[in-house]
Amino acid sequence: MRLILTTSRGIEDLASAEVSALLDRLGVLFRVEEKPLGVEGRVLAEVEKAHYTDEKGRMRELSVSTYLNERSRLLHRVIIEIASERFEGINDDEPEKALKRIESFVSSLPVERFVKASESFAVRSFRKGEHKITSVDIAKTVGKVIFERLERFGTPKVNLDHPAVIFRAELIGDVFFLGIDTTGDSSLHKRPWRVYDHPAHLKASIANALIKLAKPDGSFIDPFCGSGTIPIELALRGYTGEIIGLEKFRKHLRGAEMNALSAGVLDRIEFVLGDATRLSEYVSEVDFAVSNLPYGLKIGRKSAIPKLYMGFFNELAKVLQRRGVFITTEKRAIERAIEENGFEIRHHRLIGHGGLMVHTYVIE
Template sequence: MKLLLTTSQGIEDLAKKEVGNLLKMADLKGKVEEKPLGVEGRIWAEIEESYYFDKKGKKREFEIASFLNENSRLLHRVILHICSTKISSLETGRALTEIYNFVFNSPIEEYAKVSESFAVRSFRKGEHEFTSIDIAKIVGSAIYDKLSKFGKPKVNLDHPSVIFRAELIDNVFFLGIDTTGDSSLHKRPWRVYDHPAHLKASIANAMIELAELDGGSVSDPMCGSGTILIELALRGYEGKIIGIEKYKKHLKGAKMNALAAGVLEKIDFIHGDATKLSQYFESVDFALSNLPYGLKIGKKRLIPDLYMAFFNELSKVLEKRGVFLTTEKRVIETAIEENGFKIKHHRLIGHGGLKVHAYVIS
């Protein structure tokens, strides 16, 4: 079985490691590769079929896709791979014709019965003169025409039995069965309150991985709607978890989210100012936060002073490591350096159409 797994750009290595660990946990054999065909935010997983015996002694196939959907914290989608190729031309007519022929000549009938309703969901990224809707239409036509050889196909755009996922990223085309459904895995069911700039849960978990937590206390000094802290608590983290938020509206929302996730009692929420951390605790082992930047803060001119004051205060209490996200590269690096911290790791992560900088400091 070959799966195409999606995640945020810049955390493919962490997602690959997670998938590898999940395969070991389930005693599954396979190989995992990041950035297939050079495409960021994508992972191949080629996994051998596995079987188990149910309570009645009947041999059943282990549902690998379902297992990953249920247990991954870093993936967005789990797609059963049908076929992939590099398109030779991106000129509209030739490209769409090439996609149609490629899909039509693929073994569609092995993945969807003619009696099952289907729909195509598409994704396009890159410089093209056509849209993702054009891709969905041409792929849908190819699938319909192919399945017509075996009966009368059923199209249901709203509630399909089978969702085909067609992606064109630059000149690379993927086609598969989307086992995740219309809602990405990073959209957690516990989120009942939306911060105007909330963090994807997958990226929050990437930050947790980068922090290399060892059981010490953890704080998010600008916790917003609580994503990092809630995801940490859901992982069963046993150290003290502290959230600080300046705005009462967001603090209330964070508590609502934590309650919906069933982890409210595991997190200490404080109404406070991140530039006054030493008023709330003498020390903390780890600090993780998606810092205010750009549209998040409204008045961008306030960011340099805010960062400088925050890292100055953090220098008084941080014992081990901090992990922070921002678009303000120059500003954060100045604040980190002038307050005695060292950058241990830096990477770019795709988030909400932006490339944000992730820093691990100590």
């Protein structure tokens, strides 16, 4: 089985490591590849069949896709690959030619193997890059081909709202993927515990990536915790150290508490109303600090960011004992604040979030 796994750009290595660790527990042969066919935000997993023993001692096949959907914290979707192809020059093709190439490719695929006669289906599409066709064009073309193919074996059932089987067609640059989306219409990064939305909340998958980079094993604080994504995800990982969420605005702090209650981890997190630029007033020392710093929508005036960052990192220098991980678009402001307050950058990477590539720093 070949699985196309989606995640945020820039954390493919972390997602790959997580998937490898999960599959290793199954004791099966597997191979994991980052950025298959050069596509960012994608991981390929080739996995042999896995089995488990039920309560009656019978050997049964384990659904690897379900296993990953239930256990991964870094993935967005788990897609069973039907086929993939590189269409050289499709970016420049006129719409009719581009769609004809996709139609010809899909028509050769045994899609009937993935839909039972009693099951309904729908096509969900995704497109990224400079093309003269839209994702709607792709969905219509692929849906038509699949319907015609299934007609050879009976009467196909289309259900656009609640399909039993979701075909996912993706065109990213010149690479086309077709598969069965086992995750459903709601991405895994949209956690069911979220009952309060901060206007610029961090994706849960990225929160877990920051936690992975921090490797915490002591006291932990998110000094700009917003709606609580990072401390909540840390608590859900079974973290046993002290977890603090500091937030300046009461509305967001109450929202964070609501989310933590929904997630069942309110008793594991100490939420504090306070200003991160006065951090030493709330904690005398802390081992790890991880946060999505204010930028863009999170702050009214962009001109205020350098002063805010300088004030925060000045306070952080008084209390941080081991490591910090921070994400922001404001490269110049954060690097100056890091340097002038005596920290060293141990790692830097760009991560895709909200349509932007944002800077991520690991400091000590």
